[in-house]
Amino acid sequence: MRLGHSPDADDAFMFYGVAKDKVTSDKIEFVHVIEDIQSLNKRALGKELEMTAISAHGYLKVQDDYRILASGASMGEGYGPIVVAREKLESLAGRKIGVPGMLTSAYLLLCIYADGFIPVEMPFDEIMPAVANGEIETGLLIHEGQLTYKESGLELLFDIGELWEKETPLPMPLGLNVVRRDISEDLQREILRVHKGSIEYGLSHKDEALEYALEFGRGMKEDVGEKFVLMYVNDYTVDLGGKGKAALEYLFNRAHEKGIIKEQPRLDILEL
Structure with missing residues (x-):
């Protein structure tokens, strides 16, 4: 099996x-x-x-x-995928964002909470380094990147888990x-x-x-x-x-x- x-x-x-x-x-x-x-x-x-x-x-x-x-x-309860960049940005509109796959729940949630971005599919563990070294403007992080992004000098643009929690008490x-x-x-x-x-x-x-x-x-x-x-x-x-x-x-x-x-x-x- x-x-x-x-x-x-x-x-x-x-x-x-x-x-x-x-x-x-x-x-x-x-x-x-x-x-x-x-x-x-x-x-x-x-x-x-x-x-x-x-x-x-x-x-x-x-x-x-x-x-x-x-x-x-x-x-997740009160936490979830996050969007990061090297510097604070007002909007994702028109910007390329590294995503860990178009079938991931993180991507679906990003589509619910943001508009106008340009997704670039990447292996999830390559997204944070790609943002840090300037290969891509922003990144959608899952897994441990949610906890360690500051070590790479990145800025949090928004936390999808927090946005979700403001809408509903459900996980x-x-x-x-x-x-x-x-x-x-x-x-x-x-x-x-x-x-x-x-x-x-x-x-x-x-x-x-x-x-x-x-x-x-x-x-x-x-x-x-x-x-x-x-x-x-x-x-x-x-x-x-x-x-x-x-x-x-x-x-x-x-x-x-x-x-x-x-x-x-x-x-x-x-x-x-």
């Missing part, structure tokens, strides 16, 4: 229990496919992976082929885990059981799970890595629940209202 996830500390934390056989199954064996989120979004378009991490935005394109797992979501949906529809219902539920168990194991054994997760931290300092992981692995990661589902509905409603998406998806969420 191919399992796609990103080479990021928060995903590594979630999958620690599975990767180290702390949570096992006699029905399935996982083969880990580790790639950046935009690559996983593209794999999902081709139905390549039985289970994968995916952007909430990416789900719009694959809803006919995949179901959302109730466990594994990344949701901001960023990442999901999905399972392919053509797998039997029994196996889908077994995948969810194992995945949820892995997340719960990590949260109840934080020290060892964090030690493993920071191996994927791209040189992050330990305190920064821990803060980053625990920003995005939370109660909604264990189970979306009604509030998590409402947050997804709110995101897609906002995108629909602004004319970014033509129709809202049906939220088919697999629960135990």
